[in-house]
């Protein structure tokens with residue numbers, strides 16, 4: 001057991017007394033999550049179950065709330081307090097070592113938990129993403145201001161002063177990990193980020209496109225080519241572009257706020273590779289669906305245009 005684990009075991013008995021829960025803020029934050037009746041939720045780093053009644057009220061008896069914490073005594077407190085509440089499971093595990101079920105949760109909620117795994121954030125975010133169902137959401141939230149959170153963890157030592165980063169940095173990390181950030185708020189009384197696992201259908205899994213009859217081709221083409229564009233990847237491309245655009249907004253804010261140049265450059269390079277990947281998807285789609293038709297129709301102009309596009313893209 002490491003020092004932090006021992007700290008929480010020792011603190012479990014007086015946690016609720018010292019924590020001073022604010023029901024108004026917690027209700028508000030749980031509303032922001034947008035849970036539905038019947039949902040399955042993981043309360044990560046659940047402690048004594050402060051959030052449990054709010055989550056249970058949102059998903060009701062037909063849903064499921066899993067309280068996960070590595071502290072035996074913290075979970076024991078929760079078990080005693082909520083013994084009569086149905087649909088609750090208690091998992092005593094270190095979340096970084098535990099093999100969570102895949103595609104299992106509608107939401108994974110981390111209340112006052114992120115700083116405790118911040119050192120392993122990449123591993124953590126990847127694990128949580130795998131454990132989420134499609135369209136499920138990872139929530140990182142605190143019922144206090146970010147500077148208070150960091151002051152608590154800092155305890156006078158400058159080394160840990162950035163454990164909970166500003167929301168735009170956190171949003172950028174989550175977007176880079178492939179999630180779509182739909183809410184990011186940082187106020188004087190709370191911190192809240194919702195990042196969703198949006199559907200991305202790998203190219204290979206797309207259904208066969210339906211080509212139109214020869215006769216209607218010329219009439220419906222508005223592209224200037226003599227063949228019809230049948231793009232199967234439009235939704236995936238739009239999703240990727242939306243992510244890139246959110247990422248760029250976050251970088252703009254970093255520049256405005258005078259953030260460290262090397263952090264900004266890392267983010268710019270992430271956007272750069274994201275743009276190249278989306279270009280590849282478009283190119284592949286174009287080759288497979290437009291050029292195949294163009295070759296069939298002997299449309300040499302379209303083939304020439306493709307050559308020019310490839311030359312520009314790979315320059």
Ligand SMILES: C[S@@+](CC[C@H](N)C(=O)[O-])C[C@H]1O[C@@H](n2cnc3c(N)ncnc32)[C@H](O)[C@@H]1O
Nearest residue numbers: 008045046047050069070071094095111112116
């Ligand atoms: C600051 S407390 C928050 C508890 C609760 N969410 C709340 O807001 O009252 C952090 C909790 O995370 C748990 N914890 C820390 N690291 C953990 C890990 N790697 N795996 C599971 N639980 C962990 C601690 O035992 C503690 O109960």
